[in-house]
Amino acid sequence: MSRLTNHLVVISFDCLSSLDFPLLEQLPHFNKLLDQGSYCKKVETIYPSVTYPCHTSIVTGRYPKNHGIVNNTLTQPGKASPDWYWHRKHIKGTTLYDEAKKAGMTTGALLWPVTARANIDYNMPEIFANRKWHHQIPVSLLNGSKRYQLDLNRRFGHVRNGLNQPELDDFVLESTIHTIKTKKPQLLLVHFVDLDSQRHYHGFSSDEAMDAIKRHDNRLGRIVESLQEAGIYEETTIAVLGDHSALDESKAIKLNVLLKEHGLIDTDSKGAIQNWIAYCKSCDGSAYIYLKDSSDLQTKEVVKKLLDHLLIDERNGIEKIYSQEQAAATGADDQCAFMVEARRGFYFNEEHQGSFLNNITDQDVREKRFTHACHGYSPKKEDYTTILLLAGKGIQRNVVVPSMHLIDEGPTFAKLLGLDLGETDGKVVQDFLTS
Template sequence: MERLTDHLIIISFDCLSALDFPILKGLPHFQELLAHGSYCKRVETIYPSVTYPCHATIVTGKYPNRHGVVNNTLLQPGRESPDWHWHRKSIKGTTLYDEAKKGGMKTAALLWPVTANADIDYNMPEIFANRPWHNQILVSLLNGSPLFQLQMNRLFGHMRKGLNQPELDDFVLESTLETIKRKPDLLLVHFTDLDTQRHYHGFSSEEAHAALRRHDDRLGRIVGALRDNGIYDKSTIVALGDHSALDESKAVQLNTLLKEKGFINVSHRGKVTDWKAYCKGCDGSAYVYTKDPVSTQEVKALLERLQPDPANGIESILTGEEAARKGADEHCSFMLEARLGFYFKDALDGSFIHTITPEDVKHKRYTYGSHGYSPEKENYSTIFMAAGKGIRPHLEIPSMGLIDEGPTFARLLGLTLEDIDGKMIEEVLDI
């Protein structure tokens, strides 16, 4: 199949929303991208609309229950900091970067979710030290490209302050500019500055707007690096979001009720020793898993008692079968959607409904903005912009899905993603 571009640069600005479009139009580098390329400001995300399932969807063209990454974190009841779906092995089937590698292309990924131990030439995976005895640099080195990462850390490691933003994205940016010198055929980059600001300061906060301006500068620097390395005219630049976000001020902590009613047993140290039902949060939604038919019926009755009262924060209850039809985990017994102003937490202690205080947010125990909600929520679309080689200019696509991005990217590289849920957006391609 004919290749439409020499270099595909995919930049994910985590939590970039369709509601940001009026602001992006006024920022110089986003403005330039929009002026020369095609865009869609109504991209439907997936369910649950959290970062890791979204990024696995972007590179597979599949819904979460088909690619296997059904949540950010693993089901590990009671663990204070559950492990994330960091590793490539979490994804079933092939990905865009696997197909590119099979096609003899040079690949690079910087903090792209679910890429630990992936077969990527220049790989700095998003993975963090999640045990007291783990060392962050060592964990990253062992799960990505060691020499490449050592070089990036030597050059730019001083910029980082742990996982704090905007320092982390500044480090990722400098590493990206350095990686462009290697002229990869496929480059995947993930920036989380905006997502962090929205979580801790709210959707429309000044901190979020400042992050958008920083992202515009980052986009401009990447375009500049493509020019400096003589590959701008042979490149396709994509800027996209994975989900939007909504403000919230209350956390629904269903496990506190499940524990009270004997579905979860804990030791005197507070460790979960056994459970018959457990609520696994996805922020704006939650899975409820049960272990036996009796528990399933009892939990169903409990949820049906709670749901009608708006103060309990549960907008709707899906069965496992209904969740599966929306692309979520068919192994759950129920999937809950939060009402506006609420989100779900896995906490085992405290009140069932927790009203969030500035102190909670300051210590990063709770947030003021969340995602994970249903794609059917109003004003909850994300955004897609592409320009450069292989892209038709001046085209607005009325609507598309996150599942359509992978097959479209594959076509740009002259590749095919098999067995997908999405479709190629052919009208944006200059075939």
């Protein structure tokens, strides 16, 4: 399969929404990209619409049930900070970067989710120290390209302030620019989280979120400039995308409180989970209900009655209940017993103590117990789509694709690089491409 481009740079601005499009049109670097390339401002995300499943769908063209990354974090009841799906080993099947590597291309990834210990030439994976005895730098080094990361930390470590934003994205930006100029990878995946963080802790339309978009515009401009300085701009395709949108919320639903009250979760004298029969695993705007024994039909019926009862009163915050089969039909985890969707203004939390519903205060958010906005909701929610902008080699100019799916991005990127992702759920969006 022939290539349409020599270099592909995929820039993910986490939580960039279709609702942001009017602002993007006013910002110089986004506007220039729109003028020189093509776009879709109505990209339907996947379910659950959280970062790790989304980014895996982007590089595989598959739904979560098929690529295996069904949530951000693993189901580990009782663990205060569950581990994330950090590692490439969790992904079923191939990825864009695997196929690029097989084809002899140089590859790079900067904080791209689910790339720890992936076969990527220049890899700084998104992974953090999740135990008291862990330290961030060794954890990153052990799971990515050691010399590459050491060099980036030596050069730009002073820019970073732990995991805080916007400093973390500023560090990623400097690392991206340096990588483009010195390594010139043929596939580069970059993940920026500034906007997502601001929306979580300040609200969807907050001044802080709008400022983050403006910072992203500057970041985009600097990346384009680095491609020009590296002498590869004319041979490069730039893809700018979001993974999901977000919705403001003011109430947290704690289904595990009810499961505990019904004897389905046991705790010790200190309140720690000792055992569970059924468990609510949050995906923020949605949640899975898992049974420890999937063949336990009696418990399944108890949980169903509990959920059906909650559905009657809108004040409980439940909008829809999916059976296992219905959840699988959306592309979500086919191993869950149920999946539940929150109403606007609500989201799910895994706490198993206190009241079933929590009104969220500013202090809760400052203490990072809850958030002011989140994602994870159904892709069918109104005004909940994201965007894709494409420009450069192999891309038509001034084509507007009215709608597409997140799972179409991987096959389209593969076609640009002359690669084949095999069996995918998405398809190539041919209208974007020059041939």
